[in-house]
Amino acid sequence: MSLAELSNARARIGGREVLSGVDVRLEAGELVAVVGRNGAGKTSVLRAMLGLLPLTGGVAWLAGDDLARLPERERLARAAYLPQERRIAWNMAAVDIVALAMPLLPDAEAKDRAARVLDDLEGGHLADRGVADMSGGERARVLLARALNAPGQALLLDEPVAGLDPDAQLFVLDRLRREADRGRGVMLSLHDLTLAARVADRIVVMADGRVVADARPATALAPEILRDAFGLNGVWIQTEAGPTLAMGRRSQGA
Template sequence: MMHTSRDTAPDEASGSTRKNGLTVRGVRASRGGSLIIDGADLSAPRARITALLGPNGAGKSTLLHAIAGTSPASFTTLTHGDGDLLRMPRRSRAQVVAFVEQEPATPDSIRVRELVTLGRLPHDGMWAASGDDHPAVQRGIRLTEANELAERTYASLSGGEKQRVQLARAIAQEPRLLLLDEPTNHLDIRAQLRTLALLRRLAHDGTTVVAALHDLGLAAAHADHVVVMADGGVFAQGAPADVLTPALLREIWGVHADVLTNPTTGRTVLALSLEGASVGR
């Protein structure tokens, strides 16, 4: 199996779009004392949704933590637009990059509005504590439809509701690069689609969105760009229709795939099954 990145087709994210997006070169990252990612290269186009894909243990979460600066890692290059993230002070980097983790450490007693307001800390510092009327805070709550949750404590929320308010906090941060680790986890299908529609809106407004996803069907249907990780590196990246081929899905995930086209949207649809498995009787 290959360990280095290969572009499977010309990337639509060329020119200024690609230039102003995320560029990662030579990333090496460890977790728990073990080297997880060894020299991976990838890019994510600006104002587009990039899906980070791969089997369990491929290094998706580790990569997101490395880019966000929340775990030790080394890079040859880490830039977004014209900004060198490696040279930025921590606060400046937090003004550019927001990270929505799967299970962030959050005080149970904090109220939702207060939590969303903390997204302003990189910009407003200590004054963020009294900034719940900031337009960005109100926008985060409104876009995630969290108004009815605003006065509740974090501990009282369901898993899906927690996902929504963590995304609201990230929106309040007004990042140019938004990283998300399994943002559709804990959500039913309607909530998943609403979340992906919101990410589409954020991308349309100019945000570079990079989301680790397990659901290949959602990635094929909603991402503009996909990065497939395997064995500590980037195996392939490019447009979903070019990357998510039957051969790649068989090699990386060990599944059979029929790749179809949605007659309404024109996007890729994946019909997946176990190789050699009988269907029905």
């Protein structure tokens, strides 16, 4: 049974169809990267899988149930979401932000658990600092901790490494890989194809609101897909560390 799934999903924003007959799923124990050019539908897929973007056709499923029939509290119990927008309205302490993911726990227990999650993300020193007084990278780590602290088995993250330095990007992706290895289903949107190829079990390639590939990295990012979906020349190279994706921009008329 999928943790989250779209079946023939269609959705519109304004007058534009942003999802056109999309089929995509997230299973327990896997990490799925959703990639595509700007406007391809990456964020729309994640939001539709959580009911944050209403469908005009098709069905969204969450842990086997029709999402449209689930009350909001049940949705929150089954899935967690990290939006791309990192703004927080109030200058709350980081530990309090992370504790918001567990509203049914007693306050002391929720804060204790939040502190442990921050420590695990090497953000324990941020626990008592207000989020408005942090750098963008520090705030991103706090919001990731909140998502990881949520009870849902499905974890959907929109550009979780955007704005982070390279070392922090690899740290976050390795941490998400560990969540999948522990049995959660992790789906994240990424712009960096080399990072997607490095970490994902499957890659979903979006173009114009449609899924044009959904397969293991070497198949999903095959040369013809890189050419058609991204306008890139690409090839997989075998190295001592394993297959590596090498890419370059296509010249005009190529």
